Amino acid sequence: MIYYRPILKNAPFRKADFVSMQYKWGVKDTLENEYNSVDGKYQYVNSRDSLISKKVFLKNDDILYLHSKANEIGLWNFPDTIGVKSAKSMSIPRYDITFNYKEKSKHVVIYGDFDGNPKLLDAAMQMRKVIEETLNQAEKRSGK
Secondary structure, X not given: OOXXXXXXXXOOOOHHHEEEEEEEEEOOOOOOEEEEOOOOEEEEEOOOOXXXXXXXXXXXXHHHHHHHHHHHHOHHHOOOEEOOOOOHHHXXXXXXXXXXXXXXXXXXXXXOOOOOOHHHHHHHHHHHHHHHHHHHHHHHHHOO
16 A cells, blocks of 8 residues: 555646536537536436426535546546537437536536447546446435
């Protein structure tokens, strides 16, 4: 463990420097579903096509979990865009993830129809799932 301490201490994205996280998703150009950890704004279209808006705040444990999963999955090494915007992608889900730290940010756009490296798409979808599960748990905790 002592061997890794300098590596972790000098990591480009450190949990101690975490500022905020934004996550948006949807189809076409309008990403009507979104979450912003700064103000807790969480809005999404439910299964009945109703727009739900609420305040949901992440706990410190949630942020630590997201940060550690991003490290584990390799979010910091993802390209800025996974897939390309095309006429076909206008009907395919798109995910927009941003992690903001004191000195830098990581922003990734994922197109669900990405047909490149399947391991990259799998890792990106895994990160999306981690974020969505964490938001769902935070929403349940808020009880609103």
